[in-house]
Amino acid sequence: MLRPPPVPVRRPAIPHPPERERATVLVLDPDPATQRLLQILLEPSHDVRLASTLAEALACLHQEPVALVIASMELPGPLRGAGVLDALRHPGRTPAVIGLTSTGWHRERAMLLASGLAECLYKPFRAHELRAAVRRVLASPVPPA
Secondary structure, eight states: OOOOOOOOOOOOOOOOOOOOOOOEEEEEOSOHHHHHHHHHHHTTTSEEEEESSHHHHHHHHHHSOOSEEEEESOOSSSOOTHHHHHHHOOTTOOOEEEEEESOOOHHHHHHHHHTTOSEEEESSOOHHHHHHHHHHHHHSOOOOO
């Protein structure tokens, strides 16, 4: 006697956990090599936008929400340090800022942190230092704009 083929048992699909939302990180640095390095280090887990000038960075901030800005504190032109930080403040949605500096002056670092900089890294920095700073800043509560 022939038996009919077995009917496959349909199991309910197991829902996948929702993907973590990728934060958008804006890199503001006039040096293309530094931009590329930061892009390589951050893109596996973040959406990265690049800006060479403060004007490009401000245009990006007006176009889309940015969770974090990683900015050189030594941009060409009149704005440096706290001036760069002040210029990046955007009414209604000021992103956190990690500053990059090549000057090892602890006094300047203290002033930048007092001005609202979330973190300050000295160039050259190590990949693990950058990633740890990004994780800390993105995990911290967002201050009011």
